[in-house]
Amino acid sequence: MHIPDGFIDAPTSAAAGAVAVGGVAICLKKAADQLDEKRVALAGLTAAFIFAVQMLNFPVASGTSGHLLGGVLAAVLVGPYIGALCVTVVLSVQCLLFADGGLSALGLNVVNMALVTAFGGYVIFLLLRKLLPRTVGGVVASSGIASALGVVLASLVFTIEYAIGGTGGASIATVGGAMVGVHVLIGIGEGVITGLTVSAVLASRPDLVHGARDLYERAPGGSPALVGDAA
Amino acid sequence: MKARVGLGLFLAGGLLVALFLAFVLSPEASSKPDGLNKVAIDKGFSGTAKAHTLEDTPTAGYEVRGVHDGRLSRGLAGLIGVTVTLALTGGLFAVVRRSGRARAGAPPSGGT
Numbered sequence: 001m002h003i004p005d006g007f008i009d010a011p012t013s014a015a016a017g018a019v020a021v022g023g024v025a026i027c028l029k030k031a032a033d034q035l036d037e038k039r040v041a042l043a044g045l046t047a048a049f050i051f052a053v054q055m056l057n058f059p060v061a062s063g064t065s066g067h068l069l070g071g072v073l074a075a076v077l078v079g080p081y082i083g084a085l086c087v088t089v090v091l092s093v094q095c096l097l098f099a100d101g102g103l104s105a106l107g108l109n110v111v112n113m114a115l116v117t118a119f120g121g122y123v124i125f126l127l128l129r130k131l132l133p134r135t136v137g138g139v140v141a142s143s144g145i146a147s148a149l150g151v152v153l154a155s156l157v158f159t160i161e162y163a164i165g166g167t168g169g170a171s172i173a174t175v176g177g178a179m180v181g182v183h184v185l186i187g188i189g190e191g192v193i194t195g196l197t198v199s200a201v202l203a204s205r206p207d208l209v210h211g212a213r214d215l216y217e218r219a220p221g222g223s224p225a226l227v228g229d230a231a
Numbered sequence: 232m233k234a235r236v237g238l239g240l241f242l243a244g245g246l247l248v249a250l251f252l253a254f255v256l257s258p259e260a261s262s263k264p265d266g267l268n269k270v271a272i273d274k275g276f277s278g279t280a281k282a283h284t285l286e287d288t289p290t291a292g293y294e295v296r297g298v299h300d301g302r303l304s305r306g307l308a309g310l311i312g313v314t315v316t317l318a319l320t321g322g323l324f325a326v327v328r329r330s331g332r333a334r335a336g337a338p339p340s341g342g343t
Contacts, residue, residue: 103284178273
């Protein structure tokens with residue numbers, strides 16, 4: 001979903017750039033209060049992992065591919081503020097080193113793929129956590145579904161950007177319909193990858209998963225105990 | 232449901248997985264246009280895309296310039312990307328964390 005230079009006009013791209021800078025500044029401030037040594041290391045790994053998986057375009061219908069965006073995955077693992085920063089670093093590296101995603105469109109891409117997914121998708125994750133059982137399975141299912149919906153949300157935000165400053169004169173309704181249609185399919189891939197990854201981390205280091213920290217309550221003895229898990 | 236592996240082992244394992252995916256698996260990835268580019272082609276606005284400002288960098292397009300084997304070229308680009316991303320994120324967050332501690336009045340970690 002990396003927007004190249006030219007799809008969206010300069011004023012709209014600049015406005016998105018301002019939103020992205022503001023969003024990143026807020027994230028940096030919040031991250032400063034939340035980071036401990038463990039989280040610095042985990043955030044680095046999260047960003048590196050997302051970069052790698054973003055290279056793995058998987059085929060979806062009719063000559064089209066899709067890849068992980070990773071915002072919900074990052075938010076579930078390290079929280080939405082640090083998570084959005086992880087994806088922002090990935091997008092910046094892709095743009096500056098690999099010419100993937102336009103330089104003038106970097107703000108648009110940070111808004112759509114880092115901020116919308118890490119915050120919008122994470123809100124969906126939190127809602128699902130309330131609806132689904134308070135278990136490891138509930139966390140995995142919530143991550144998967146929220147990440148899928150996060151991709152669709154990002155495709156809707158692109159459509160809004162195209163409506164404001166799109167070039168090439170395509171009708172907004174057809175662009176929106178086509179974007180949502182294909183990103184529902186890509187979202188399924190996103191959901192599977194996110195669910196599998198969260199599940200793997202929960203199986204080895206459950207204490208590191210930000211979105212599952214309510215499953216632990218520090219017992220009086222001091223050792224973390226799992227609550228509410230039927231397993 | 233306690234931590235089953237040490238943090239160091241977990242991080243090393245995770246990094247190995249990322250490097251494996253980037254180096255070994257990424258050359259297998261689909262090269263079909265992604266969702267947005269397909270929509271742009273189908274709806275007739277793909278022609279408005281401009282060439283990337285940095286299209287002449289040695290790793291543009293996930294290909295390492297001078298490496299003529301396509302699979303190796305992409306795999307190496309993946310390794311470079313994972314390494315740079317890890318270094319940048321680690322560096323950024325180490326600095327951000329230090330600024331947070333300084334603001335909170337805590338002594339900087341590792342200081343003598």
